[in-house]
Amino acid sequence: MGQVARFIQGVEDLYELLDQTEKPCVTVLGAFNSGKSTLVNGLLGAELSPVGVLPTTNCLVVFEHGHTFKARYTGAKQNLSFQYMDQLHSFLGSGLKTPTGRVVIGQPSPLLKKCRLVDTPGIDGSCNARLLAEQAAIEADQVIYLFHQRGIEDLNRLFLYKLADIWKKKDLNKLSFWLNCNHGLSDGSSLETTRAVLREIFLSPVRCNTINTRDPVSLEVVNLFLQVELARDTCRRATGHLKKLDHELPGHILKAVRIKEDSAFLSEFWRAKETSRVILEAARLLQSLPIVAGELEHTLKSANFGNISAGHKKAGGHVYHPKTTGITESRKRLLALTSYLLTEKTTESVVDLPAVEKVACEIQAERFTVAALGGFSTGKTTFFNALLKEDLLPTADGPTTTAVTRITYGLNKKATVHFPLQVTLSICERVGEKVGLYREQLQALERWIAPGNDAVASVECAIGGFFQPLGRQEVLELIQRVKKYFAAGAFARTVANSRIPGVFRLISQKANKRNPCLDQVRVTFKDAWSSEFHLSEQSGKERFRKVLSTENAFRIAQVVVEHPSEFLRHADFLDTPGLDWIQKHHFQKTSGLIRQSDAYLVFLNGKHILNQMDQQNFQALFLPQSDTSFGTLTTRERGRYFFIINFADVLNLAERETVCNFVRRNLGAPNGTYTPASGAPNIFLLSALKALSGDDIHSTGSLLKELEESILKYRAKDFYLDQIAALLGILDEASLQAAKAYHARNASVSVKVTSRKVQETLREYRRSLKEIRSSISPVKPP
Secondary structure, eight states, rough: OOHHHHHHHHHHHHTTTTTTOOOEEEEEETTTTTSSSHHHHHHHTTTTTTTOOOOOOOSSEEEEESSOOEEEEESSSEEEEESHHHHHIIIIIIIIISSSSSEEEEEEOTTTTOOOOOOOOOOOOOHHHHHHHHHHHOSSEEEEEEEEETTHHHHHHHHHHHHHTTTTSSSSGEEEEEEEESSSSSSSSHHHHHHHHHHHHHHHHEEEEEOTOHHHHHHHHHHHHHHHHHHHHHHHHHHHHHHHHHHHHHHHHHHHHHOSSSHHHHHHHHHHHHHHHHHOOOHHHHTTTHHHHHHHHHHHHHHHHHHBBBOOOOSSSSSOOOOHHHHHHHHHHHHHHHHHHHHTTOOOOOOTTHHHHHHHHHHHHHHHEEEESSSSTSHHHHHHHHHHTTTSSSOOOOOOOOOOEEEEOSSSOEEEEEEEEEEEEOEEEEEETTEEEEEHHHHHHHHSSSSSSOOOOEEESSSSOOEEEHHHHHHHHHHHHHHHHOGGGGGGGGGGGOOSSSSSSOOOOOHHHHHHOOOOOEESSSSSSEEEEEEESHHHHHHHHHSGGGTTTTTEEEEOOOOOOOGGGSSEEEEEOOTTOOOTTTTHHHHHHHHSSSSEEEEEETTTTTHHHHHHHHHHHHHTTTOOOGSSSSSHHHHTTEEEEGGGSOOOOOHHHHHHHHHHHHHTTTTGOOOOOOOEEEEEOOOOOHHHSSHHHHHHHHHHHHHHHHHHHHHIIHHHHHHHHHHHHHHHHHHHHHHHHTTTTTTHHHHHHHHHHHHHHHHHOOOOOOOOHHHOSSSSSO
């Protein structure tokens, strides 16, 4: 670190040459709870900005250098001053209900002698918070942007497009992006994905590295990065002043020579000498910049390596079994009763056996569906791997579940990947008020219709909403025109020499209407087919994971995984793509399958709880009417939802209680409160990673128990009661026939004896059915 440290130390003298009222403004942006305030506190070496598991920064917090602590708040309706830190924290915690205004804090910090530092509200908070963040970006000279460990998602992307517009006339090198790996070691996938998306947004590569705000060493790396950036900026800002001093230096020397009085001569001489030293030192510093940049880059790469690990956590612990006999016992008893009835010799002459067999088949075939939904990398797939006690499904920090995966019961461990006959790709997407190009869809389309690929039967293209069949060469030419239309800057001139230009720009909707381009492409393949993989073999697992790679993201319709786990005997589980991922190809199908499910596992990130996109997706999926909230649902409907707060292992007890209350409050309970009678939401805190290793058995077991009881209560109960009612109807009809035979005018004694025996047997079956009905529903149906 020698050269970097010497560079930072050497620039200290240059700060004295600059106007101290014109310090650069360094703004920290990002989603709420991404570690912004923790980073700011780490850079300043004091707990100044409020930190919490919920959104805590409700205004712009500007830090300036001061000899003692002093703070003042300026808002639309009030102006306040604070002499003590506790007063300020109390006001920020309870005095600001909506994001507004700004706090300016004076603090004696070495960093603040070189810059002003701004902490901002999360960009995924309220509309006011987002506007404050945009205002801070406009005023910023340099931006440090933090992502959660999973990387960029759709809401961040939309904000970053606005940041790109704001930064058009500013230096891109003044932007730096950081993935906060405060959940543990990252696998690196989200870092590469985020870098690729940032390149498309800013039309150029930008710096993106990793940080762990819980690690002082990692914080020091960011501090070093910022110090170097500020030192570079100081050199740039001091250049004009140094040139002026260099131009005036000969005059000062000449003036010193002419002075005859010794003390005055020495004073002028030493001033000229000190000026020469500063100028020469500045020149040396500028010459060392390439070495400093190389050393800093090496430090950042080492920090990235320290935050990234390619290893996977191994599965462990005991296999989960259902903790309640609700569904299992009801199903077993009904199937046993129908089996006895079908083989009962006494009643076979009066019982409608085909009808009984139909009921038995319906009971045997009935499957309940539980859908897992939420943002990508919230732990859905890891949770299912934990239940299977095997690392079967691919997981990563970034998005990995590209299509809906149905996990069902099977005697053997097997996966089937279904490829449809026809795929429709959207080529353009709406990004705010502009139109952009779906880069991944375009790449997939080019692969499918490339020369030598004979899997495609026909291609239809839609321009202006109407599909028309085109030949492969025509489609390729159309793709080239689209690429040229969207290609950015110099890339437009090289588009003919490249299948995909480096970056694409956004265009206005008005321009797109004037010059309509390719909207959608419908590709029909020669065959619809499926691939099977035996997951009990390592080679099968590896081939399965390879097929699920992003290269086949648009080609796969659905994945079915069979596994002989007990908890899969009566319910299928759906693992779904993240609802907040940028890629929306499977969104409509995923939404439909989720709505058709019997119960919902809503996964939330404990360190990024119920952000704006989570709430928007939940509202769009289940509460499409604007005046509807979770709290207005009936108790029966609310019982189907299970809110799983993942990463609970990184929360302390107070934070766990805080996030649970936050979820209850933001789900919109009637009158703001829940009572046992109204049905509070089912909230579970767990760690999917710890469950995978077998260290979180209690939380996962409690969830499965509640889930089975809920399915029995809100879905299976109706089904089994209907089947029992059907069987009782069959038995009633059989009893009528037996009674009719008994009371027949010419019935013999043997017939009467047989009929009485039949009736007694039927009564026993009815009694058994009523017992089963009572165990399912204590209240007798009308």
